[in-house]
Amino acid sequence: MxxxxxxxxLTKSLIWLAFIILPSWAIAKPLVVGITLHPYYSYxxxxxxxxxxxxxxxxxxxxxxxxxxxxxxxxxxSSMDALVLNAIGHDEFAVNALEGxxxxxxxxxxxxKDVPLLSSGRGNANYNPHSFVSIDAAxxxxxxxxxxxxxxxxxNASYFQQNALRYARELRQxxxxxxxxxxxxxxxxxxxxxxxxxxxxxLQEFGIGVDTVIEPAHGVEPSASQLQATIQRINDANIxxxxxxxxxxxxxxxxxxxxxxxxxxxxxxxxHGDYDADQVIREMEHNLxxxxxxxxxxxxxxx
Numbered sequence: 001m002x003x004x005x006x007x008x009x010l011t012k013s014l015i016w017l018a019f020i021i022l023p024s025w026a027i028a029k030p031l032v033v034g035i036t037l038h039p040y041y042s043y044x045x046x047x048x049x050x051x052x053x054x055x056x057x058x059x060x061x062x063x064x065x066x067x068x069x070x071x072x073x074x075x076x077x078s079s080m081d082a083l084v085l086n087a088i089g090h091d092e093f094a095v096n097a098l099e100g101x102x103x104x105x106x107x108x109x110x111x112x113k114d115v116p117l118l119s120s121g122r123g124n125a126n127y128n129p130h131s132f133v134s135i136d137a138a139x140x141x142x143x144x145x146x147x148x149x150x151x152x153x154x155x156n157a158s159y160f161q162q163n164a165l166r167y168a169r170e171l172r173q174x175x176x177x178x179x180x181x182x183x184x185x186x187x188x189x190x191x192x193x194x195x196x197x198x199x200x201x202x203l204q205e206f207g208i209g210v211d212t213v214i215e216p217a218h219g220v221e222p223s224a225s226q227l228q229a230t231i232q233r234i235n236d237a238n239i240x241x242x243x244x245x246x247x248x249x250x251x252x253x254x255x256x257x258x259x260x261x262x263x264x265x266x267x268x269x270x271x272h273g274d275y276d277a278d279q280v281i282r283e284m285e286h287n288l289x290x291x292x293x294x295x296x297x298x299x300x301x302x303x
Contacts, residue, residue: 031153034080036091037064038279039132039270040111040145044084045277046167047146051156055080056275057094064271065219067093074101082107082152084145088117089129109148111141118200121213133269133287134201135175138280139168170281175205178288182206187295189302191237193230195244195253199267202287208295211239214252227252234260240298241265246286247272265294 031052035041038060045054057073058064074097077083083098085091087110098108115137120126131137146164150157192203193212196219200210214222214230222230233239239262244253246266257264267290268283276282 028153028155031081031149032079033149034077034083035275036083036085036094037132037271038273038275039138040084040086040141041275042270042277042280043111043138043142043167044145044149047142047149047160047163048156049159049163051159052149052153054275057083060272060274064091064093069093069097077101077103077106080106082109082149084109084111086111086129086132088112088127088131089120090132107148107152109145111144112137114144115140118204121197121200128197128200130198130269131201132280133198133267134205135171135284136205137201138284139171142167142171171284174281174285174288178292179206181292182295185296185299186303187299190241190295190298191239193234193239193242193262195242195248195250198245198269199243202267202291206291206295211237214242214256221250221252227255231256231259234262240301241294243267243294245269263294263297265290267291 031048032055033044033048033052034055034057035044036057041054041056044052048054055076057069057076058067077098083094083106085094085108087095087108112131115131117131118128120128131141142164146160150160153160187206187208190208191211192208193214194210195213196215196217197210197213198218203210212230212233214227216222216226234242234256239260242253242256242262242264244250244264244266246268253264256262267287270279270283273279
């Protein structure tokens with residue numbers, strides 16, 4: 001037998017041995033997982049690590065409240081194995097389009113399916129879709145994503161679960177760091193206004209409710225009469241804090257501030273900028289720091 005034949009046989013044997021030794025995740029084709037919103041990119045990226053390909057449905061920079069899927073977006077959908085959805089009102093551009101599409105190989109993951117949802121507060125059956133501006137609800141969504149992706153990729157199910165547990169631990173530690181700063185703060189007399197009903201999930205984790213929501217609907221400015229009624233309500237109820245959205249130009253906020261002297265604080269909705277695995281941790285830390293500052297100063301003003 002020639003040396004060449006021996007080498008070829010040895011090469012084939014080594015290749016076959018590699019397939020036997022390598023774990024299944026290293027051989028199988030990685031899942032292609034789509035996401036509709038920035039927070040779900042962070043959640044999913046933390047869960048899958050380098051064992052799946054993440055594919056945002058839409059390029060960064062869009063407004064999810066008025067976006068309509070383009071042909072290129074629909075083509076992108078057809079390349080996905082799964083799509084992670086908010087599915088309770090914040091990614092209707094995707095949910096509505098999916099109702100008219102036949103994509104039998106696409107698995108839809110409703111990240112909020114195990115989250116105790118809040119009402120939108122408008123006297124109807126709609127849910128508040130801002131469950132991602134939170135810690136507890138975020139953790140539930142991370143677990144759901146890990147479980148559902150594990151069903152599609154059993155070889156990596158344990159890996160996904162371990163990553164979800166690690167990420168949940170990081171989120172809890174972040175929350176506990178800031179919650180501990182409020183242990184000696186009297187929150188009982190603090191009253192809160194919000195430009196729109198986006199912060200209910202986060203505030204309820206700290207035992208805080210929202211007394212007044214200014215916008216009649218998300219992104220819809222109040223009319224002159226509605227604005228005047230809001231100003232009157234803030235003054236009458238001695239509402240001290242107004243939370244509004246970072247990176248959002250709400251002209252009426254300046255009017256309210258001038259008329260009432262209310263303190264303005266900005267929360268990130270984590271829906272701007274590039275898709276980033278660390279965005280949720282980074283920007284939720286900003287939100288928690290802002291919340292602690294607002295509540296601490298309001299409590300001092302009440303004392």
